[in-house]
Amino acid sequence: xxxxxxxxxxxxxxxxxxxxxxxxxxxxxxxxxxxxxxxxxxxxxxxxxxxxxxxxxxxxxxxxxxxxxxxxxxxxxxxxxxxxxxxxxxxxxxxxxxxxxxxxxxxxxxxxxxxxxxxxxxxxxxxxxxxxxxxxxxxx
Numbered sequence: 001x002x003x004x005x006x007x008x009x010x011x012x013x014x015x016x017x018x019x020x021x022x023x024x025x026x027x028x029x030x031x032x033x034x035x036x037x038x039x040x041x042x043x044x045x046x047x048x049x050x051x052x053x054x055x056x057x058x059x060x061x062x063x064x065x066x067x068x069x070x071x072x073x074x075x076x077x078x079x080x081x082x083x084x085x086x087x088x089x090x091x092x093x094x095x096x097x098x099x100x101x102x103x104x105x106x107x108x109x110x111x112x113x114x115x116x117x118x119x120x121x122x123x124x125x126x127x128x129x130x131x132x133x134x135x136x137x138x139x140x
Contacts, residue, residue, distance in 0.1 A: 001051075001064055001067060001085065001086055001087045001088060001089060001100050002082075002083050002084065002085055002086070003053060003064075003080045003081065003082055003083065003084045003085075003086050004062060004064075004082065004102060005053060005055060005062050005082060006055075006079075006080060006081045006082050007053040007054050007055045007056075007062070007079070007080060008053065008054045008077065008078070008079055008080075009051060009052070009053055009054075009074045009075065009076055009077065009078045009079075009080055009086075010052045010053065010054045010061065010076060010108065011043075011050065011051065011052030011063075011076065011108055012050075012051055012052075012072050012074060012075060012076055013043075013044055013047075013048075013049055013050055013072075014049040014050075014067060014068075014069060014070055014071060014072035014087065015049070015069065015070075016044065016048045016049050016069060016092040016093060017069055017092065018068055018069050018090045018091045018092050018098075019031075019091045019092065019095060019096075020091075021091065021096065021097040021098065031096055035094070038093065038094050039094075039111070042111070043108060043109075044093070045093060045094065046065075046093055046094045046111075047063060047065035047066065047093045047094075047101070048065060048066050048067070048090070048091075048092025048093020048094070048095060049065075049066070049067040049068065049069055049071070049072065049087070049090055049092040049093070050063060050064060050065040050066070050067060050093070051063075051064045051067065051072060051074060051086045051087055052064075052108045053080060053086075059105075059106055059107065060104055060105065060106060060116050061104070061105055061106070061107065061108050061113075062102065062103070062104050063101070063102070063103040063104075063105065063108060064086065064087065064100060064101070064102055065093060065100070065101040065102075065103070066089075066090055066091060066092050066093050066095040066098075066099060066100060066101050067087040067088060067089070067090045067092065067100070068087065068088040068089060068090030068091075068092070068098075069090060069092060071087040071088035071090065072086065072087045073085055073086055073087060074086045074087075102118065103115065103118075104116045104117070104118045117129045120136055
C-alpha cells in the first residue's frame with residue numbers, strides 16, 4: 001500500500017491476525033456473528049491493522065485499513081511522502097476478503113469520526129470528487 005498523501009504518521013497498528021477470505025454464505029455466518037465484538041473493540045476491531053496519516057496537526061486524517069499483519073513499514077511520528085510504501089494489503093479487522101480501505105475523516109476515533117470527501121487529482125491537475133459508482137483508475 002502506497003501513501004496516497006504526504007503527512008505525519010499518527011497511528012500504526014499491525015498485530016491483528018489476517019482472516020481467511022469468506023465468500024460463501026455458510027462462511028459469512030461466523031463473520032456476521034462476530035460483528036458486534038469487532039465494533040466493541042473500536043478502531044482496532046473495525047480497521048484491523050492500519051496506518052493513520054495526519055495532513056496537518058489537527059487533521060484531516062487518512063486511514064489505510066485492513067493491512068496485512070506485520071506489514072507496517074512506518075512508525076508514529078514519521079513524515080511520509082506521496083507514493084511511499086507504508087504497508088501491504090491484508091484481511092484484518094472488519095473485513096471479509098483482502099482489500100485496502102481508504103478513508104478521510106476529521107479524526108481517527110473509529111465510530112465517532114466524520115467522513116470527509118476524498119478528492120482525486122485528474123490528469124489535467126484538477127481536483128474532484130468522483131461520481132457515485134465511478135471507477136477511478138490511477139496511473140493510467
